[in-house]
Amino acid sequence: MPANDELQSPSSEMVLLTPNLETAPSIIADTTLASTNKDPQREGSAESNSSRVVMKKQLGLLEGVAIILGIIFGSGIFVSPKGVIREVESVGTSLIIWILCGLLSMIGALCYAELGTAIPKSGGDYAYIYEAYGSLPAFLYLWDAMMIFVPTTNAIMGLTFASYVLQPFFDEACEIPKVALQLLAAVTICFLTYLNSYYMKLTTKMQNIIMFTKIAALVLIIIVGLVWMCMGNLENFKQPFENTETDPGKLSVAFYSGIFSYAGWNYLNFMTEELRDPYRNLPRAIYISLPLVTGIYVLANMAYLAVLSPPEMIASNAIAVTFGNKIMGSFALIIPIMVAISAFGGLSVHIMTSSRMCFVGARNGHMPAILSHISMKSYTPLPSLAFLCLLSIVMLVVSDVYVLITYASIVESFFIMLSVSAVLYFRYSRPTMERPIKVSLWIPAVFVVVCAFLVVVPIYVAPYEVGMGVLITLIGIPFYYVGVVWQNKPKWVQHGIDSMTFTCQKLFMSAKEQKQE
Numbered sequence: 019m020p021a022n023d024e025l026q027s028p029s030s031e032m033v034l035l036t037p038n039l040e041t042a043p044s045i046i047a048d049t050t051l052a053s054t055n056k057d058p059q060r061e062g063s064a065e066s067n068s069s070r071v072v073m074k075k076q077l078g079l080l081e082g083v084a085i086i087l088g089i090i091f092g093s094g095i096f097v098s099p100k101g102v103i104r105e106v107e108s109v110g111t112s113l114i115i116w117i118l119c120g121l122l123s124m125i126g127a128l129c130y131a132e133l134g135t136a137i138p139k140s141g142g143d144y145a146y147i148y149e150a151y152g153s154l155p156a157f158l159y160l161w162d163a164m165m166i167f168v169p170t171t172n173a174i175m176g177l178t179f180a181s182y183v184l185q186p187f188f189d190e191a192c193e194i195p196k197v198a199l200q201l202l203a204a205v206t207i208c209f210l211t212y213l214n215s216y217y218m219k220l221t222t223k224m225q226n227i228i229m230f231t232k233i234a235a236l237v238l239i240i241i242v243g244l245v246w247m248c249m250g251n252l253e254n255f256k257q258p259f260e261n262t263e264t265d266p267g268k269l270s271v272a273f274y275s276g277i278f279s280y281a282g283w284n285y286l287n288f289m290t291e292e293l294r295d296p297y298r299n300l301p302r303a304i305y306i307s308l309p310l311v312t313g314i315y316v317l318a319n320m321a322y323l324a325v326l327s328p329p330e331m332i333a334s335n336a337i338a339v340t341f342g343n344k345i346m347g348s349f350a351l352i353i354p355i356m357v358a359i360s361a362f363g364g365l366s367v368h369i370m371t372s373s374r375m376c377f378v379g380a381r382n383g384h385m386p387a388i389l390s391h392i393s394m395k396s397y398t399p400l401p402s403l404a405f406l407c408l409l410s411i412v413m414l415v416v417s418d419v420y421v422l423i424t425y426a427s428i429v430e431s432f433f434i435m436l437s438v439s440a441v442l443y444f445r446y447s448r449p450t451m452e453r454p455i456k457v458s459l460w461i462p463a464v465f466v467v468v469c470a471f472l473v474v475v476p477i478y479v480a481p482y483e484v485g486m487g488v489l490i491t492l493i494g495i496p497f498y499y500v501g502v503v504w505q506n507k508p509k510w511v512q513h514g515i516d517s518m519t520f521t522c523q524k525l526f527m528s529a530k531e532q533k534q535e
Contacts, residue, residue: 110258120312243321
């Protein structure tokens with residue numbers, strides 16, 4: 019390839035032998051930039067001028083909306099919205115919880131709009147916690163995210179996609195071999211990592227198409243449900259609040275399930291630095307996406323509840339498929355295809371956005387230095403993408419991956435609460451801070467109080483899971499002091515780290531990001 023030819027020059031050989039890793043990436047970037055720009059097939063995600071390698075702002079409003087919807091819709095609304103109805107046991111209370119969860123998500127999204135425009139940095143929650151509360155809390159969030167949240171979510175999304183792709187090839191009574199699921203999931207994760215590494219523009223166009231496909235699938239379910247109700251099938255709504263569960267613990271778990279289904283409204287903030295005109299497009303994407311998601315979620319659940327009774331919903335492992343099989347006849351095959359497409363698109367968005375958080379963490383010294391590098395061929399955070407791909411594949415072979423994400427989800431809620439509390443903290447500590455968007459103080463206050471309730475109640479309902487989540491987080495503290503605080507490491511240790519960084523740099527053909535003057 020041209021870039022490799024360039025590195026064969028005498029000056030490049032001097033660069034490859036230099037022990038100074040801080041300056042080597044800049045020199046390599048300068049000597050190879052011209053040759054890499056000659057490849058029209060590589061769609062970059064960095065701003066390439068004559069001497070710089072920096073992330074490029076190429077995401078517009080439509081791409082921003084597609085990222086938020088791609089993450090939130092995923093496959094969850096098609097597969098498992100039964101968590102709410104299982105806890106409350108009544109149709110009316112279930113729909114009220116779905117509405118309240120949507121409103122809470124919109125309140126949280128307003129807070130993130132203020133944070134994202136006041137602190138226009140990629141990394142989302144990590145960046146805001148780092149800015150407000152310092153290095154250690156930010157590192158612990160990054161520790162949980164990189165070790166648990168991100169790879170387990172990727173693994174589960176990959177397994178969901180594989181399940182829906184392979185199911186038509188097996189009889190209903192025959193279980194899909196676990197190895198087949200794991201292999202297809204691993205291939206899918208690797209393929210999407212490759213796309214996000216080298217063809218960023220193609221990936222964003224694909225997300226736009228998948229977004230409209232997901233909306234079309236949900237609209238189809240809503241229309242079928244409304245037609246079913248208009249035909250007089252309203253038996254499930256005659257006594258909507260009958261048998262409502264009143265136990266606060268179960269209600270909080272139901273609320274937790276609903277909030278989890280809305281998860282992802284903050285993911286666009288992970289890519290703020292790649293948004294064109296983030297002061298306008300970030301809040302607009304949020305304002306468009308969240309009301310749309312809330313409306314579609316409530317109507318889709320109404321459609322499910324009109325066709326399926328609460329016991330049928332609770333018994334189903336894939337509610338949309340059960341819905342289609344019961345009412346759509348020969349057209350029911352459309353549903354699993356739509357679910358597979360949604361899972362595929364959700365996984366692609368998650369791989370793309372989460373790699374930026376890893377990249378920013380490494381840029382701040384909280385992850386290995388190589389993860390803060392950008393590929394000189396595609397101008398994407400290739401090392402971060404490869405690192406998370408490897409962790410995700412490891413999670414595929416972990417037998418209790420679902421248990422791990424249960425442990426971590428409660429801790430994640432705590433960190434989201436911490437992020438939003440930064441709005442209140444900055445109002446006190448930085449009253450003159452520039453805020454293109456400024457929400458009323460009651461908005462973050464309400465969100466923090468509700469999140470605190472959702473964090474505290476599970477201690478009573480599921481103390482073991484909470485304890486394990488806290489333990490996983492605390493394990494990160496020794497790693498923080500060894501990897502971040504301890505600067506005067508022995509020469510042999512530092513030499514080993516530098517050698518590993520330089521080897522990976524050559525392997526990925528990556529360079530350290532060069533900030534504009």
